[in-house]
Amino acid sequence: MIRYILISFTIFLLTINSLHAQKNYEWSSVKNGEGFNSFLLRNHISPATDLESFKELNKGRFTKNGNLIAGKRYKIPLRILTHQVSILGEDHQTVKQMDTTMNGAVIYLVAGHGGPDPGAVGTIAGHKITEDEYAYDIVLRMGKELLSHGAKVHFIIQDPDDGIRDEKYLKPDKDELCYPSQRIPRKHTPRLRQRAAAINILARNEKKSTYQRLIILHLDSRGKGNSTDVYFYHHAISRKGKNLALALQQKMKDKYDEFQPNRGYEGTIGTRKLYMLQTTTPPSVFIELGNINNHNDQIRFLKSENRQALAMWLSEGIQENYLLFKKK
Structure with missing residues (x-):
C-alpha cells in the first residue's frame, strides 16, 4: 500500500526560520x-x-x-505585510507575506466544477466525496501560499461559506459562484464559457503584468483499481504553458524522490483540446490530482496534511517557473 507523506504547515515556524535565515x-x-x-x-x-x-x-x-x-x-x-483574504475562511484569512519573490506575478486559480455540478463523485467508509470540494480546498491552500510570496491571486470559483477546511470528509454543497459573483450554470459548455470569460476579462485588466498563469485543478474518475499520479495537460501550441507544466511535474517528482525515494513518480504531461486551455488567454495548465474512486489516490486528498502538501508543492513549482521567467 502506497504511503503518502504528511506535511504540516505552520506559518509561525516559517516566519521564525525566515527571520533567522534572512537576518530580517x-x-x-x-x-x-x-x-x-x-x-x-x-x-x-x-x-x-x-x-x-x-x-x-x-x-x-x-x-x-x-x-x-x-x-x-x-x-x-521588520514589518511583515499581511493580507486579509476572507475567501480563505476565518482561521486562514490573515495571510502573512513571507517574502516578495513573486511580486509582479498574477495567478488565476480555478477549482473544477462547482455550483450545481459536483464533478466526479466517490465513496469511502460510507461517505460521499465530491471532486469540486477537494479541488476547491487545495486551490485555496495554493492561493494562500502564493499570496505569502507576493503574487496576486484571482480565485475564479468562490464559495461564500467554505474556506480552508481540515476535515477529512468535506461536506458537499452547491453554493459556489463564478467570479465576481455569478451563479454557475448547470450545463457544461455555458459553465466553462462563463469562467473562461471571467479569466479573460481579468487578464485584460492585468495587462501590465508580464507573467500571468492559469491553473485549473480537477480530480479524475476511473475504476477503483486504477491508481494515478498527479498529471498535467497544456495547450499544444503554448510554450509557456508547457514550461509551467514541466516545472510542476519536476517539482512533484523531486518531492516524491525526497519523501518517498522508493516509490517513484509517474505523473505525465500531455496536450488536450480542452475548452479552458483553448479559450483562456493566460498560459495555462490543467491538473488532475488523482482518481477519486481509488483508495490510494483518495488518501492523497482526504487528509488535510496531504492537501496542504499538494498545494505547497504545486505553488513551489509555479514560484520556480516565475523566477526562471524573470531571469530571461
Missing part, C-alpha cells in the same frame, strides 16, 4: 520603564500576535525573570 530584523533599544507591550507597540509590533516570535528571536537577551533590560538593544522583526 533591525535593532531597537529599550527605554526606561518600558515593558513588552509599550516597547513592541513603539516598534510597530503586535504584542497579541508577535510576542512569542520576538522572544524567540531574542533568546538569551532578557533578565532571569524573562523581562526586558532598559538600555539594551533587541532585534525587531
Whole structure:
C-alpha cells in the first residue's frame, strides 16, 4: 500500500526560520520603564500576535525573570505585510507575506466544477466525496501560499461559506459562484464559457503584468483499481504553458524522490483540446490530482496534511517557473 507523506504547515515556524535565515530584523533599544507591550507597540509590533516570535528571536537577551533590560538593544522583526483574504475562511484569512519573490506575478486559480455540478463523485467508509470540494480546498491552500510570496491571486470559483477546511470528509454543497459573483450554470459548455470569460476579462485588466498563469485543478474518475499520479495537460501550441507544466511535474517528482525515494513518480504531461486551455488567454495548465474512486489516490486528498502538501508543492513549482521567467 502506497504511503503518502504528511506535511504540516505552520506559518509561525516559517516566519521564525525566515527571520533567522534572512537576518530580517533591525535593532531597537529599550527605554526606561518600558515593558513588552509599550516597547513592541513603539516598534510597530503586535504584542497579541508577535510576542512569542520576538522572544524567540531574542533568546538569551532578557533578565532571569524573562523581562526586558532598559538600555539594551533587541532585534525587531521588520514589518511583515499581511493580507486579509476572507475567501480563505476565518482561521486562514490573515495571510502573512513571507517574502516578495513573486511580486509582479498574477495567478488565476480555478477549482473544477462547482455550483450545481459536483464533478466526479466517490465513496469511502460510507461517505460521499465530491471532486469540486477537494479541488476547491487545495486551490485555496495554493492561493494562500502564493499570496505569502507576493503574487496576486484571482480565485475564479468562490464559495461564500467554505474556506480552508481540515476535515477529512468535506461536506458537499452547491453554493459556489463564478467570479465576481455569478451563479454557475448547470450545463457544461455555458459553465466553462462563463469562467473562461471571467479569466479573460481579468487578464485584460492585468495587462501590465508580464507573467500571468492559469491553473485549473480537477480530480479524475476511473475504476477503483486504477491508481494515478498527479498529471498535467497544456495547450499544444503554448510554450509557456508547457514550461509551467514541466516545472510542476519536476517539482512533484523531486518531492516524491525526497519523501518517498522508493516509490517513484509517474505523473505525465500531455496536450488536450480542452475548452479552458483553448479559450483562456493566460498560459495555462490543467491538473488532475488523482482518481477519486481509488483508495490510494483518495488518501492523497482526504487528509488535510496531504492537501496542504499538494498545494505547497504545486505553488513551489509555479514560484520556480516565475523566477526562471524573470531571469530571461
